Amino acid sequence: MPIINTATLSAASRLDLSTNQQVYCGLDSCITLEVFDKIHLDHPVDPAIYSFERALQGPYMEIMQRGIAVDKLARFKATGELHEQMDRARAILDEFAGAIWDRPLNPRSPKQLKEFFYDKLKIPEKWISIKGERKLSLNREVLEKLSDEYLFARPFVSLILTYREMAKQLELFETEIDRDGRFRASYNIAGTETGRPSSSENAFGTGGNAQNIAPGLRYIFCSDPGYRMCVIDLEQVEARDVGFFCGCLFGDWTFLDNCESGDLHTNNAKLIWPERPWTGNPKEDKEIAEQIFYREFSFRDMAKRGGHLSNYYGTAWTAARSLKVPSQIMEDFQARYIRGDASRGIVPAYPAIARWWQWTAEQLETVGHITTPFGRKRHFFGRPNDDTTLREAIAFLPQSTTADRMNLGLWKVWHAMPQIQLLAQTYDSITFQYPESLDENSIIEEALALLKVELVSPSGRKYSVPGEAKVGWNWGRQVTPADQERARAAGKRVPRLNPDGLIKWSRSKPDARSRLVGLARIA
DNA sequence: ATTCCCAGCGCG
DNA sequence: AAAGCGCGCTGGGAAT
Numbered sequence: 001m002p003i004i005n006t007a008t009l010s011a012a013s014r015l016d017l018s019t020n021q022q023v024y025c026g027l028d029s030c031i032t033l034e035v036f037d038k039i040h041l042d043h044p045v046d047p048a049i050y051s052f053e054r055a056l057q058g059p060y061m062e063i064m065q066r067g068i069a070v071d072k073l074a075r076f077k078a079t080g081e082l083h084e085q086m087d088r089a090r091a092i093l094d095e096f097a098g099a100i101w102d103r104p105l106n107p108r109s110p111k112q113l114k115e116f117f118y119d120k121l122k123i124p125e126k127w128i129s130i131k132g133e134r135k136l137s138l139n140r141e142v143l144e145k146l147s148d149e150y151l152f153a154r155p156f157v158s159l160i161l162t163y164r165e166m167a168k169q170l171e172l173f174e175t176e177i178d179r180d181g182r183f184r185a186s187y188n189i190a191g192t193e194t195g196r197p198s199s200s201e202n203a204f205g206t207g208g209n210a211q212n213i214a215p216g217l218r219y220i221f222c223s224d225p226g227y228r229m230c231v232i233d234l235e236q237v238e239a240r241d242v243g244f245f246c247g248c249l250f251g252d253w254t255f256l257d258n259c260e261s262g263d264l265h266t267n268n269a270k271l272i273w274p275e276r277p278w279t280g281n282p283k284e285d286k287e288i289a290e291q292i293f294y295r296e297f298s299f300r301d302m303a304k305r306g307g308h309l310s311n312y313y314g315t316a317w318t319a320a321r322s323l324k325v326p327s328q329i330m331e332d333f334q335a336r337y338i339r340g341d342a343s344r345g346i347v348p349a350y351p352a353i354a355r356w357w358q359w360t361a362e363q364l365e366t367v368g369h370i371t372t373p374f375g376r377k378r379h380f381f382g383r384p385n386d387d388t389t390l391r392e393a394i395a396f397l398p399q400s401t402t403a404d405r406m407n408l409g410l411w412k413v414w415h416a417m418p419q420i421q422l423l424a425q426t427y428d429s430i431t432f433q434y435p436e437s438l439d440e441n442s443i444i445e446e447a448l449a450l451l452k453v454e455l456v457s458p459s460g461r462k463y464s465v466p467g468e469a470k471v472g473w474n475w476g477r478q479v480t481p482a483d484q485e486r487a488r489a490a491g492k493r494v495p496r497l498n499p500d501g502l503i504k505w506s507r508s509k510p511d512a513r514s515r516l517v518g519l520a521r522i523a
Numbered sequence: 524a525t526t527c528c529c530a531g532c533g534c535g
Numbered sequence: 536a537a538a539g540c541g542c543g544c545t546g547g548g549a550a551t
Contacts, residue, residue: 109547110530129537139531168532171545191542196535198542209543212534238535312539321538387537395540399535403541427535427541526551535541 046375053190056197056407059414060187063422064202067182068210068221071474075220079173086166093159107160108167113138116156123150131388140164141321172217175208183221185210187425194396195376196403197425211426219476223433227421229475230444232451232467233429234406236264240465241398242311245356248373248457252352256463265289268303271349272336294325306333313357313394360393370396373455374404402428405465409451416450419443424475431475444469 004023009015015023039045090107097105101120106112114136117123123146128137140161147157177183186202187210199211213221223229236259243256258267262282266289270278276299278285289300297305302323309319316330323330335341340348348354363370364384370393371377378396382389410430414422419438424431430451434443447469454464 106547108531108545111548132537135530137530164531167545171533175544188542194541196541200543209534212532212543214533309539314539315537317538319539391539392541399541402535429535524551527549529547529549531545533542533544 046377049195049374049376052404052408052411055411056189059411059422060189060197060425062414063424064184064186066421066423067178067184067207068423068475069224070177070181070183071220071222072181075173078217078220079170082166082170082173086163086170089159089163089166093156093163096155096159105156107163110138113160117146117153121150121153123153169214169217172208172213173220176206178204178206183207183210185424192403193378194400194403195372195374195407196399196427197407199425210424215476217476219474221423221475223473226436227433228436228440228471229423229431229433229473230447230469230471231429231431231475232444232447232469234402234409234451234465235468237402237405237428237465238398239264239308239311240463241401242353242356244373244455244457244463245397246350246352247459247461247463249359250352250355251459252355253461255350255352263289265300265304265307268307268337268349269299272303272333273299294329297323297325302333303337306330307337310334310337311353311398313391357390357394360397361390364389364393372397372400372404374401374408376400376404405453406430408453409467412450412453413447417443417446420447440471444471 002019002022004015004019004026006023006027009023093107094104097103097116101116105116117138118125118136125136126142126145127134128139128142129135130137143157143161146153175183184202184207185199186207188198188200191198197211199209201208240256240259243253243259246255247253254271258264258271261267263286266282266286269289270276270285276288278288286300289303290298293299293302305323306319309322310333316334317327319334320327320330335344335346336349338348338350338353340346340351340354360370361384364380368381368384369377369379378400380389380393382392406425406428410422410425413420413430413432420432420434420443422430422432432447434440448467451467452464454462456462
């Protein structure tokens, strides 16, 4: 091996290209070592977290190298159809726009849209606020408002939104895949503040983010011939974590108890609206919860969607905007849910969540960092009394705990089950495939058990998050004709087109499970 | 021709 | 007064 002493190198050394690159590479490696020493001497990291991050290189390298098979025909068809529809939408839009200002209108150009709507059509400007900055936006929300308020804007808005939506979908279908027909994403294990992995285009420039693919488009990814695909997700994991923290910090287990006993959102609805005629029978109560509360939203919907936003210190104003209901509706909701309202005699269902916010604010003021149950510590460098900092800190704890739980489960599955092949990780779920010849029951059973990562509260309460498994031949909602073709070619039973695609695997009821497994086999 | 930033939007 | 957080990718358009 050649030894090159860089201390004695100069421009006059005239290294050949290959040697030069070796020097470059060697120096790069030295940087890594220097960083390592610096981190460990000056800023000791929890050795468990550090070792864990290193250990994750194994399974993630495997996921990255394996990639996921792409159903080429499905992809090709979708691409063609989208192009056709987009061309049509664009042609109509240009024709309409031509009548207004004698030139075309690019729906993806905010600049042109601003000129068109605000200068040419003279619609009053709509400003929005993002992270404290006022912006003149024409995003979906603003366009929908224009459409509501100005009849003549409707055809334009409709075409623009349709076009943008299709363009977004096309991004996935036109992502370059590898010559062997596989989509290989890169995963960054240590790239985020929370411990979540992130995903992006790989080092060779192909593939893309595997974690933001719309569920409706996932069907183009499929298991390899002779393999079945399985997705296991952790049920309502972040909500349960919030409940766990409330229990650990204040001994108030109300929220977690509700997560763990039957239908979380119905139980939340019962606590939030105690005056409804609940019967105590889970089935009847769910029906009552599914009655309409406001517009198309049931009480259960409100508990679910409004609850999630509210847990993370979202204001009633924001929640109202997101659910498209009047602010007063969400004010009332939040009063009953967490915040209470003494002036109206409203006692909140989950006051501990507000105490958790308070606790978080105190941590920021006193020590400036927060440590998760897994030992992951995050420093907050923003102003401790700034709402933005508080929100980051509030979101950190459940988000990071979920990330580590999922990754620990992923590692355990990878380590203990060489017969399965990991394909993807999407924050609260993992996707893998396994040979069809193996016993599906025991595979899923074992994976579910391994994914159960147990935490124990200071008071000794054990806590884990149940997983739910779905199985099928592709990653999507629909079994495609290609799947049928493949099953036929493989001499297997031909799957029928199923609106669910991946067939649901009930976790908690063994009898129902065996029944559904049978169904999955037939399908 | 390339690089950079922004707006917009997908996921959990 | 501002009004969940965490990511990555694309096209438009300006700057280099």
